[in-house]
Amino acid sequence: MTGTEPRTEPAPGLRHNRTFQLLWTAQALSDFGSSMSAMALPLVLLAGGSSSAEAAVIGTAMLVVGLVVRIPAGYLSDHRDQRVLMVGCDLARLLAAGVLALCLLVRPLPLWLALAAVVVSVTAVEVFRPSQQKVLRWIVDRDQLPAAISLNQARSYGAEIAAPAVAGFLLGLGQALPFAVDAVTFGVSALCVAAAPGVRRAVAARLPEAGAPAAAPGRPAERFWPRLTAGFRYLGGHRPLLYLALYFSGVNLGFSAFGYVLILGVGGGSGGATAVGAAMSTAALAGLCGSLIAPRAQRLLRMPVLIMAGPAASALLLLAAWRTGSTVAVAAGFSALCLLTPVVGVVFSTIMATSVPEEVYGRVNSSLSLLAQLPQCAGPMAAGLLLLNLSLPGTAAVLGVLFAGLAVVAPALPDLTRTAPDAPAGEER
DSSP states (O other): OBSSOOOSSOOOOGGGOHHHHHHHHHHHHHHHHHHHHHHHHHHHHHHTTOOHHHHHHHHHHHHHHHHHHHHHHHHHHHHSOHHHHHHHHHHHHHHHHHHHHHHHHHSOOOHHHHHHHHHHHHHHHHHHHHHHHHHHHHHSOGGGHHHHHHHHHHHHHHHHHHHHHHHHHHHHHOTTHHHHHHHHHHHHHHHHHHHOHHHHHHHHHTHHHHSOOOOOTTSOOOOHHHHHTHHHHHHHHOHHHHHHHHHHHHHHHHHHHHHHHIIIIIHTSTTHHHHHHHHHHHHHHHHHHHHHHHHHHHHHSOHHHHHHHHHHHHHHHHHHHHHHOOHHHHHHHHHHHHHHHHHHHHHHHHHHHHHSBGGGHHHHHHHHHHHHHGGGGGHHHHHHHHHHHSOHHHHHHHHHHHHHHHHHHGGGSOOTTTSOOOOOTTOOO
16 A cells, blocks of 8 residues: 555545644644743753753753654554554653653752653654654545645744743743643643544554554464564665665754754854844744745755755855855855755655555654654764864855755755655565
8 A cells, every 4th residue: 555545535625624633733732832841841950950961961862762762663653553642642741741840849850850751752752753644644635745744844843933932931930830831732632632533533444454464374473573674674675765865864964063053153152142042043934934835845846956955055155154254144054954944844754645655654754764863963063073173164164065065966866756666565564
């Protein structure tokens, strides 16, 4: 099975699709709450007497836990009831945020409890994401997928724009408040998922596919490890997807390093904190706009052109920053990348949702995400080393060369909008 399940009746438009609206609203609230908690948690630890190094462990833990559980999470989304998984993940995150809020009402937050909450919350996020992505292709018609994915992506950028200011306001009223609000958002999200009629019907119709596959007569059951790694095997048999994953790993490394160069290089100067805050808010707004224009851009431009646009624009602005020493050009380059990268994300996610076999979709999505995002871990360290040995203009030049190289390679990448990968014969679950 490739692509979305055929429907006997056309799905309603997104504005009238009650199931999609419930899921989108639920996740908009929980994304907002999670963004608040992610910002508030290190600040609460610092206020409680933890060192900067201890507070920074939170960010590292979020990244490491996410990478470790991503493949098992994809496996679960392919083999278990996605509705139960999503509700369970929301309830787990509600519990984690609630415990933090209760603890802060009576005492400073210990580091071990903060780390435990991070492990629970990030694990739940990683399980929820592929389950939701799989359900999306069941409740939305194929021709509506680009718009649905665009709105989902815009939702995350909207949360990033609004959450920091609200988190700062709530922290001023009480340290427990951001986490209490976060817990409420997860409770609402769980109720919305449970109440969404289309999710219940879609999952019920596919429960035989979601369970562990039965062995064929006379054939031993497939072992757990081959089933767990089916996503990597699928990518190995579909080289265009693998090439794109490797390309995006380079883009993600550059993006991660770029963000930290902006924070450390610009933020260290006079008025740097204000400048960085403005730059990050502008970049988040650019990402929101990029997500919203993605369906139209997909119809007008070929995929290699869309992939090339972000790195090319950033390279030009970074090289301008190298020549002029302008921090405005550095910030503009980051915003350009944030504007154009979501467009590619929507196009690529649509291709995945309409071409990857349903029975391995969660594992393929998780495997590709892991390959593409793993190099991001080196981004902050690379930024620090560059700024330690070079000036900000010199660092901008290095990043400009990296993005220019990525832009040059982009036209040679496969255009999956014209040659979407087909399911291999006999692809196993």
